[in-house]
Amino acid sequence: MIDAAHAPLVSVTDLATHFPIRRGLLRRQVGAVRAVDGVGFTIPRGRTLGLVGESGCGKTTVGRSILRLVEPTAGSVTVAGRDVRALRGAELRQFRRRMQIVFQDPHGSLNPRMTVRRILEEGLVIHGMGNQADRTNCMSAALDRTGMPTTALDRYPHEFSGGQRQRIAIARALVLEPEFLVLDEPISALDVSIQAQVLNLLVELRVRLGLTYLFISHDLSAVEYVADEVAVMYLGRIVERAPAATLRLAPLHPYTIALFSAVPSVDLRKRRSRIVLPGDVPSPANPPAGCRFHTRCPLAESICRTVDPPQSTVGDHVVHCHVAARELERAGGDAAAAAHRLMQSLATQPAEPID
């Protein structure tokens, strides 16, 4: 997969972002919310990594940490050969041009007191790009690329619909001509009828402009549609990572299997057994020992409660699970066979809460 043409543009190793919990008069730190706790991946140039997980699993924090919008606690982040965590002050601000973000809520991400022109122009002004006329051309081009008329420039965000606003937000990211774009649930806040349009726009832009995406979503089908590779997050960790097609056919982690079983299907003939996970996600301020998923995993064994599962690799398929590792070994490295056995045992396992 990784050849010279597809050298990684973004690489993240052991990224951790903890938010301190402070209490009392002296604001002593009494603990930390481990929103992201040891995440690693690489994204080749021009490719899309999909990051999925339920709300609160830390996927948004991963995106923001890479862009240094929140400060990571540990780990390293490299974008286009630059160590992002080592950048300071003006250096960082200059580098921001090359990595941009589109937020989930286009109502919240556009300043209501600014016209579209001022919103789009801000980045250009900060980075001293072009004169007045150049900037106007640049902004018109960006709006045009996102399917918005140039007349939008002198209007305020509240005059547009959710889908249009999201296009403006995408245009804001594009005017700076970045190489890497974090898409933080870019379609979740939109009407279903608009979601597909924006999704297609994003795919088209990636091809046309040669962009690299980190696509964050809780919507597995959207992620499958745009992503080359998918990483599944649970409670601050990546539990499984594989090329999109592989993951759908042979999910190895019990959590991934449960996620896929929840995706609605239009094929009525297909026999579906829905796996309902017992209990709630534990607090990231006090994550469980061993495998973080063991409190909800129907296949959990005693080893899961004490030992953090190491990484098992089959080709470009990576999974962190004791049970999956054993099944893989038994199947002689045949991921499809192992996945099949895991799915069967999950379907037959009575879902009982483990505490």
Place this chain on the structure above:
Amino acid sequence: MMQRSHGFWVEAWRRYRRRPLAMAALAFVALLILVATFAPAIAGTKPVLCRYKGQLYAPCLGYFDRRFEPAIFTKDKFRGTYPRNLAEKDPGSWAIWPLFFQDPYRSVRANEWPGRPENPAMDQGRPSWTNPFGTDQAGVDVLAKMVHGTTVALLVGFVSMGIAGTIGIIVGAIGGYFGGWVDMLTSRLTEIVMCVPTLVLILAILAIIEKPTIWHTMAIIGMTGWTGIARLTRGEFLRLKGSEYVMAARAVGAGPARIMLRHILPNALAPILVPITFGIASAILTESGLSFLGFGPPPPSASWGSILNGARSNLGMWWLVLFPGTAIFLTVLAYNLIGEGLQEATDPRLREARK
């Protein structure tokens, strides 16, 4: 589709205009500003414009500052009485007189104006045709005093809240935006200043200063009255610094100054303006209270509160309470109504409900 785009303040003004009481209050304050500006032309004994010995003069400017009164009238020994002197010393002279011939600083003598009797002094000065609002113990006309006192009433409000607003917004913005120990410092500073009783501080400082003026009072009201504004600003900055558009601005490369001034402040300004308006009202009350107690601006500068002070020694002179008291009440009420109107015109929640 192609209507003109309106910014936030244009929309707010539209909503404000729909409130008749708030509009009336605004008109009242506008009237006060007019009265204050043209006070010497409304009530006074010095010609607005006159021709004397072949030259044009505007002696009424002497009401703003002694130095503006043309020196020739001192040289020719007018001693402040213009009508008779003008006629005697230059029969060819003419003059445009103020609308109401009464002086705010001295009693008018008999026949100073053709056919006009001397102002009654002591408790005899009840309202009459020559003195509609009566005269005080020294025989000075109350209406003329009130017209000239409008300046003080307005200045107290604007200057003290100008100072308070500036300090409050700066302190609150810094504390709210940077957080951490900076916030700790600014919050404690705010609390300390909050503990200082304004009235007592003013009395103490006026006792220390050799020649206290109205400006000292305004400065002290301003320097102690910013705490509420600082707290509110801090709250708004805390709330808005976590908003997605602020994060988007950071992602684009904006520095702290730019974010605070261009992104947060315009969005925080509306709720901050409301307590500033209420602050103007309370500053006027504080000044009136001080003047009533006899700690107001020393003569000759007139203030509504100092007229009230005159009634303290003789409660039978009800006109010294009724007229300035009503003026203070109406002005304070007007500012409160403006503040309320502003609140409703800019509050997004109320706005939605009204549509």
